[in-house]
Amino acid sequence: MNIPRVMSRNVTQPQINSPSSGRKLNPIKLPRQKEKVVVVMGATGTGKSRLSIDLATVFHAQIINSDKMQVYEGLDIVTNKITKEDRRGVPHHLLGTESPYSEFTASHFRDAALLAIESITSCGQLPIIVGGSNSYIEALIDDYDYKFRSRYDFCCLSVDVSMPVLDQYVAKRVDQMLENGMVDELRPLFNPKGDYSRGIRKAIGVPEFDQYFRKESFIMDEGIKQRLVEEAVNEMKKNTYKLARKQLGKIHRLHNVKRWKIQRLNATTVFCKHGEEAEEAWKKKVAEPSARMVARFLFDFPSANVGAGLRLCSPSALRSAMATATCDGYVLTAGYPRLSIF
Structure with a gap:
């Protein structure tokens, strides 16, 4: 729009003069x-x-x-x-x-x-x-x-x-994040000993993808990998719904x-x-x-x-x-x- x-x-307050004597008085200090x-x-x-x-x-x-x-x-x-x-x-x-x-x-x-x-x-x-x-x-x-x-x-x-309308929008937004490269953005933050209670690792998405990144290098079947991604995404959606209600x-x-x-x-x-x-x-x-x-x-x-x-x-x-x-x-x-x- x-x-x-x-x-x-800013508007400043003028000094106050006495109209009868012309004598200059101390300025009145009005509340700021x-x-x-x-x-x-x-x-x-x-x-x-x-x-x-x-x-x-x-x-x-x-x-x-x-x-x-x-x-x-x-x-x-x-x-x-x-x-x-x-x-x-x-x-x-x-x-x-x-x-x-x-x-x-x-x-x-x-x-x-x-x-x-x-x-x-x-x-x-x-x-x-x-x-x-x-x-x-x-x-x-x-x-x-x-x-x-x-x-x-x-x-x-x-x-x-x-809330029902917002839930639908949030779900679509998380799906869009996935399409925009969310997994690749999250990957550098993965640390098997990472602390999810500090800093940006508290963000919804980081802990939810922990299990996926732990197993990713050991799984050759793309179908299983996709299922793990879907599970993480669904968990993100649920936690975002909870966040919205808490807010x-x-x-x-x-x-x-x-x-x-x-x-x-x-x-x-x-x-x-x-x-x-x-x-x-x-x-x-x-x-x-x-x-x-x-x-x-x-x-x-x-x-x-x-x-x-x-x-x-x-x-x-x-x-x-x-x-x-x-x-x-x-x-x-x-x-x-x-x-x-x-």
């Missing part, structure tokens, strides 16, 4: 307005990465990965890392940056994410945190020293897909127990369609509603005015209507047509 970008602009952060959550396979890119191209943002397997270097197919092409030029942080054999904990993520957020906001851009590892996100937002909440306001979006359960806990305000986007319809119909459903059910939610969060628009402030228009109409428009200290820049905010 192509939409005009939004860039934040918190920077804003967007969080995109959801179970594996629901389209979180796609939505984060859509939002980043609207709101002039950079993305911080919060998937605990995608943070490691390697296994791009198995961990389903977003490709450079699909990133559409949007900068990503903590994506494939860590050694695959190290242990990148929730505490490590919290510290690294805080640095990334500070770097992004310092250049007037919006941080978007995206990933399925809710333990990482919770460690960041509800950190023990209140560092995040004291400095940032956050908006949580959750992309939801009904959804954590989101429900954050909402119901910790009272996080999490705004739900139901993408089930998208997964039931194909081609242009799926693209249209994504735009109507996910991309545009999420843009409205984020605009309301960033600009403090009253709910009643948000729908009126977002309108579809052609690229030529957008460029002629505005080269640059301002709104409460934010600048909206043209160049990404279809959806404009006024």
